[in-house]
Amino acid sequence: MEKTTRSLMGEKEPAQDFVSVNPLKMSAPLGGALFFLGIERALPVFHGSQGCTSFALVLLGRHFKESIPLQTTAMSEVTTILGGGENIQAAILKILEKSSPGVIGLCSTGLTETKGEDIAGEVVLFRKKHPEHSDIPIVGVSTPDFTGSHEDGFRAAMVRTIEELVPEGGERVKGQINVLAGSHLTVADLDYLKDLLREFGFDPIFLPDLSRSLDGFVPDSFEPVSMGGTTLSEIRRMGQSSHTLVLGESLRRAGELLFEKCGVPYVVVNRMMGLSAFDRFLVTLRDLSGSDYPETLKRERSRLTDAMLDAHFYLGGLRVAVGLEPDHLFDVGHCLLENGMELVARVTTTVSPLLSKMPGGKALVGDLGRLETEARERGAQLLLTHSHGRQAAERLGIPLFRLGFPVFDRLGAAHRLSIGYRGAMQTLFALANMIWSRDPENRPDTWYSQVPAEEPPKTKEPVLEEGFAPVRFDG
Numbered sequence: 001m002e003k004t005t006r007s008l009m010g011e012k013e014p015a016q017d018f019v020s021v022n023p024l025k026m027s028a029p030l031g032g033a034l035f036f037l038g039i040e041r042a043l044p045v046f047h048g049s050q051g052c053t054s055f056a057l058v059l060l061g062r063h064f065k066e067s068i069p070l071q072t073t074a075m076s077e078v079t080t081i082l083g084g085g086e087n088i089q090a091a092i093l094k095i096l097e098k099s100s101p102g103v104i105g106l107c108s109t110g111l112t113e114t115k116g117e118d119i120a121g122e123v124v125l126f127r128k129k130h131p132e133h134s135d136i137p138i139v140g141v142s143t144p145d146f147t148g149s150h151e152d153g154f155r156a157a158m159v160r161t162i163e164e165l166v167p168e169g170g171e172r173v174k175g176q177i178n179v180l181a182g183s184h185l186t187v188a189d190l191d192y193l194k195d196l197l198r199e200f201g202f203d204p205i206f207l208p209d210l211s212r213s214l215d216g217f218v219p220d221s222f223e224p225v226s227m228g229g230t231t232l233s234e235i236r237r238m239g240q241s242s243h244t245l246v247l248g249e250s251l252r253r254a255g256e257l258l259f260e261k262c263g264v265p266y267v268v269v270n271r272m273m274g275l276s277a278f279d280r281f282l283v284t285l286r287d288l289s290g291s292d293y294p295e296t297l298k299r300e301r302s303r304l305t306d307a308m309l310d311a312h313f314y315l316g317g318l319r320v321a322v323g324l325e326p327d328h329l330f331d332v333g334h335c336l337l338e339n340g341m342e343l344v345a346r347v348t349t350t351v352s353p354l355l356s357k358m359p360g361g362k363a364l365v366g367d368l369g370r371l372e373t374e375a376r377e378r379g380a381q382l383l384l385t386h387s388h389g390r391q392a393a394e395r396l397g398i399p400l401f402r403l404g405f406p407v408f409d410r411l412g413a414a415h416r417l418s419i420g421y422r423g424a425m426q427t428l429f430a431l432a433n434m435i436w437s438r439d440p441e442n443r444p445d446t447w448y449s450q451v452p453a454e455e456p457p458k459t460k461e462p463v464l465e466e467g468f469a470p471v472r473f474d475g
Helices: 028-036 050-064 077-082 085-098 110-115 119-129 150-165 187-199 232-236 249-262 275-289 295-315 326-338 368-377 387-396 420-436
Strands: 004-006 012-014 042-047 103-108 138-141 176-181 203-207 243-247 266-269 319-323 342-348 382-385 400-402
Touching: 028 042, 028 050, 028 103, 028 150, 042 050, 042 085, 085 103, 085 119, 103 119, 103 150, 119 138, 138 150, 150 203, 150 232, 150 249, 176 187, 176 249, 187 203, 187 420, 203 232, 243 249, 249 266, 249 326, 266 275, 275 295, 275 326, 275 420, 295 420, 319 326, 319 368, 326 342, 342 368, 368 382, 368 387, 382 387, 382 420, 387 400, 400 420
Parallel strands: 042 103, 103 138, 176 203, 176 243, 243 266, 319 342, 319 382, 382 400
Antiparallel strands: 004 012
């Protein structure tokens, strides 16, 4: 009998392994928390044990190198068995007293989902008991960490936020455009997109906007909530936008919801990394805006084509094993193929419509153990995944290019630009330099052949046959 599970999208997910040797995916609650951290003055709260919250807190803190505001309902053995509704209400009250958040994002965990806690129902009960706090939005999200990945939790939080906070109808605002930003986009990616959309004449509303909350900004004083991000007023204006850009297949349902609820048409953009992908994205922006391409992009495109030629000598034919979330793998994988590399192993975290469309062949849902096995069997020369793949790369004896979430043993992961012509150029240089640095270093004493340590023995006089005298021309 085939073993299957179900993702948060409700689709059957074929299980590739019965045991996870080295997890590739992060949990759905973590993805929900990451989404809420991109909303101004938001506070994510995990309905579960303190250990569930600590897991996400450590990973987010190590990746972004920032103080992460994250709270918990602190379920114990007793409340887990008898019910944790009182914990939810007590936690929300305490948070409202101490932190003054603008939004509370309440994410369930595996512990409370297994118990069968009704998150939405508990929020309704809290509203009835405490009408004095009716002005503070509380978004309850089902994010069990025993199914799906952080990409799924991120989407679930976005969908619930649109359901709860975006009103229906409203007059269209010319030039205003929604951007539903995927969980794989970095702070640098979002900043780049903002500048680009404004050059095309758009007034963008990003949901979420991590570039204003987890960008390394040092505030004058500590705040126990997210500092920066999409404002509540911006979220409530999203129904008046002229269009929605959905950046990632995983967020398609969020775009559909805005269309169904507010009539805002949407476009799903699955790829923005590399020459051909960004060409198509720019055509989309030109068609939506009616404006011509900015002059700066023409020079960036020329630089990328030159960089592709330069890097090809090191990357052409390189055999790569990749382990990323589905949206990220789809985008990165096509860029690698475009630059002459070969994807010999593709492992991802959760079910997605993109699985059968992955570059180089269908991707497997598995862990880092499966990725390591595939890479070894198929002779991979480079491993591309997050920091938890470093042990696998060491065992395989190949370099690791850190990408995705989390990257905790290198600085600047959140500020690495990967999309657009400029991002692709920087990524190609980083990949080529990693491969180039593996070659033996040339030193001055290796430029020429080695000088013998001792003089060679003198050649003996030739033995002449009897009766033969050599001709001499010495006079």
